[in-house]
Amino acid sequence: GDSVTQMEGPVTLSEEAFLTINCTYTATGYPSLFWYVQYPGEGLQLLLKATKADDKGSNKGFEATYRKETTSFHLEKGSVQVSDSAVYFCALTSIKAAGNKLTFGGGTRVLVKP
Amino acid sequence: DAGVIQSPRHEVTEMGQEVTLRCKPISGHDYLFWYRQTMMRGLELLIYFNNNVPIDDSGMPEDRFSAKMPNASFSTLKIQPSEPRDSAVYFCASSFPLGNEQFFGPGTRLTVL
Numbered sequence: 001g002d003s004v005t006q007m008e009g010p011v012t013l014s015e016e017a018f019l020t021i022n023c024t025y026t027a028t029g030y031p032s033l034f035w036y037v038q039y040p041g042e043g044l045q046l047l048l049k050a051t052k053a054d055d056k057g058s059n060k061g062f063e064a065t066y067r068k069e070t071t072s073f074h075l076e077k078g079s080v081q082v083s084d085s086a087v088y089f090c091a092l093t094s095i096k097a098a099g100n101k102l103t104f105g106g107g108t109r110v111l112v113k114p
Numbered sequence: 115d116a117g118v119i120q121s122p123r124h125e126v127t128e129m130g131q132e133v134t135l136r137c138k139p140i141s142g143h144d145y146l147f148w149y150r151q152t153m154m155r156g157l158e159l160l161i162y163f164n165n166n167v168p169i170d171d172s173g174m175p176e177d178r179f180s181a182k183m184p185n186a187s188f189s190t191l192k193i194q195p196s197e198p199r200d201s202a203v204y205f206c207a208s209s210f211p212l213g214n215e216q217f218f219g220p221g222t223r224l225t226v227l
Contacts, residue, residue, distance in 0.1 A: 032214050043118075043205055043218035044157075051214075089157065093214050101147075101170070102216060106156045 002027045006090045006105035021075040023090035031092040033073040038087045118219035132194040139208030149205040196226045
């Protein structure tokens, strides 16, 4: 079945540091890929997405490129802020998955210190 | 739009009591999902509905859990009887029919003593 593996946290960084969170996936067909972010005390919200190979999703300074050859969708940000402290979830939905059912990774907690 | 609305935001109850969590999806969304989040198990899909019909409830942990969607604008997740191990944050999410982004509510934090 479909699965998503992402690096375990917590990841602790200083402000303005470079952030990378690795995500790899296993899926049948051609999945769409997502990064969701969960700020403390809130629900998940979509950060960015990519629907086909070589697409780059971007939002709020974050980027991720859909790499079919390596089945990866790593999240990057060049200069993090304290406000980026959150839990980040990589997810996919397969074209065969009814109802936009998402398969989530385990989440990576990121803590940015001033 | 107000987004997905969940109530209550916090619930504290005693073991053995019935708990009912409520969700109002975004208008026009015809898929509704219930998730549970814990430190130990992460984010788990419990059940989802399409056009008010349950499609996949394989994630529902036990018969103590039940979910209903009587109409397009309301769903409930009920736990009866509740147990301490049910303590978690429960999220509701909804999505468009042809899109593939889910919109999450703020969650209900359940504590069973």
